[in-house]
Amino acid sequence: MHFDILTLFPGMFEGPFEESIIKRAREAGLVTIALHNIRDYATGRHRVTDDTPYGGGGGMIMKPEPIFAAVEGVLGEHTGSVPVILLTPQGKLFSQQVARQLARQPRLVLICGRYEGVDERVHHHLATDEISIGDYVLSGGELPAMVIVDAVTRLIPGVLGDPGATFEDSHAEGLLEYPQYTRPPDYRGYRVPEELLSGHHAEITRWRRQQALRRTWLRRPELLEHARLSKEDQAYLDELASEEEGARSSG
Numbered sequence: 001m002h003f004d005i006l007t008l009f010p011g012m013f014e015g016p017f018e019e020s021i022i023k024r025a026r027e028a029g030l031v032t033i034a035l036h037n038i039r040d041y042a043t044g045r046h047r048v049t050d051d052t053p054y055g056g057g058g059g060m061i062m063k064p065e066p067i068f069a070a071v072e073g074v075l076g077e078h079t080g081s082v083p084v085i086l087l088t089p090q091g092k093l094f095s096q097q098v099a100r101q102l103a104r105q106p107r108l109v110l111i112c113g114r115y116e117g118v119d120e121r122v123h124h125h126l127a128t129d130e131i132s133i134g135d136y137v138l139s140g141g142e143l144p145a146m147v148i149v150d151a152v153t154r155l156i157p158g159v160l161g162d163p164g165a166t167f168e169d170s171h172a173e174g175l176l177e178y179p180q181y182t183r184p185p186d187y188r189g190y191r192v193p194e195e196l197l198s199g200h201h202a203e204i205t206r207w208r209r210q211q212a213l214r215r216t217w218l219r220r221p222e223l224l225e226h227a228r229l230s231k232e233d234q235a236y237l238d239e240l241a242s243e244e245e246g247a248r249s250s251g
Contacts, residue, residue, distance in 0.1 A: 059116030
C-alpha cells in the first residue's frame with residue numbers, strides 16, 4: 001500500500017510515522033508513505049496557496065491551482081485511476097468499514113485541507129471522495145490523515161503479528177471490544193472474572209461475546225443496528241432489555 005499525502009505542513013508527520021506499527025510496516029516494505037508540500041506546486045515568487053473568499057467572509061480559502069497541480073504532478077499518468085480523498089468536516093464519517101474499503105486499494109492520495117476550507121472546484125472536479133473523522137472542527141486535515149493511515153495500515157496483511165488481531169478490535173465486527181485483563185489475577189481486591197480463569201475455551205468465547213454485546217448496548221447502542229447478530233446474540237440483548245425494564249419498574 002502506498003500513501004501520497006498532500007499538505008502544507010509535512011513536518012507534522014515526522015513523529016507519528018516514525019514510531020510503532022507504522023514504522024515497522026514501512027521498514028518491512030508493506031507500506032510506503034510520500035509527503036508532498038502543496039506550496040511546492042504554487043506559482044509566483046511567494047508561492048501563495050490561499051486567498052480571500054468570493055462574496056466576502058472571514059478567513060482564507062485554499063486556492064485550486066496548487067492542489068490540482070500537486071495531485072496531477074504526483075500521479076502523472078495514473079491521474080484518474082487512484083482514489084483522491086479530500087479530508088474535510090463535510091465528508092462521510094470515517095469508520096472501520098471505510099478503512100477496510102480503503103485497505104483494498106494499492107494506492108491512496110490524501111489531501112489535507114487548511115484555513116477556512118478548500119475551493120469548491122477541488123471538491124467537485126478533483127477529489128473522488130471526501131472523509132471526516134468526526135463531527136468537530138480541526139485546524140487542518142493532517143491529523144485525520146494520520147488517523148486514516150494508521151487505521152488502514154493495521155488492516156494490511158502482515159502488518160500485525162497476530163493475523164486475527166484486527167478481527168477482535170473494537171468496531172471490527174460492528175461491536176465494541178470485550179473487556180481485557182492480564183496478570184495478576186487479583187490486584188487490590190479487583191479480581192479477573194472467573195470465566196477467563198477457567199481454561200474453558202467455549203465458555204471464554206461466550207463470555208467475551210456477551211460482554212462485547214453488553215458494552216455496545218450500554219455505550220453505543222446505535223452500532224447494534226448494523227452489527228452481525230446471531231439468534232443467541234439477539235436473545236442476550238433481549239435479556240438485557242428485560243433486565244433494564246425490570247429495574248425501571250422496581251425503581
